[in-house]
Amino acid sequence: MSAPDLLNITKPPEWMTDGLCAEVDPELFYPEQGGSTREAKAVCTGCEVRAECLAYALAHDERFGVWSGVSEHGRRQPAARRPATDVDEWIREHADTGIEQ
Ligand code: SF4
Numbered sequence: 001m002s003a004p005d006l007l008n009i010t011k012p013p014e015w016m017t018d019g020l021c022a023e024v025d026p027e028l029f030y031p032e033q034g035g036s037t038r039e040a041k042a043v044c045t046g047c048e049v050r051a052e053c054l055a056y057a058l059a060h061d062e063r064f065g066v067w068s069g070v071s072e073h074g075r076r077q078p079a080a081r082r083p084a085t086d087v088d089e090w091i092r093e094h095a096d097t098g099i100e101q
Contacts, residue, residue: 015052020044030065037071044069051087 016022020043021029028040044050050068057067057075064072068091 013052013056015049015056018049019053020047028066037066040066041069041071050091054087054091 021040024039024043028043029037031037031040044053044066047053047068054068054070056062057070062075067075070091
């Protein structure tokens with residue numbers, strides 16, 4: 001693997017620069033255990049790259065944090081692991097399944 005290939009592996013996808021989370025404190029998306037995810041989920045609600053974010057989180061098996069308004073707990077639910085044929089519908093069904101504190 002060449003050096004440019006290695007650089008491509010670590011380069012974030014372009015859609016990430018359009019995420020609203022880039023404009024707020026990243027700690028909101030990775031709260032301490034027992035901390036609230038409410039503010040992060042509210043940010044995601046208005047994000048224009050929510051579908052891309054969800055697809056990325058599921059494809060990369062992201063274990064931590066809020067992605068596309070869905071907490072770690074929500075992404076681990078069996079129903080959430082099924083392939084999404086309609087990402088918007090998936091978000092509507094699973095966005096509120098995370099543990100809300
Ligand atoms: S959906 Fe949420 S976590 Fe994903 S890019 Fe947008 S603001 Fe960030």
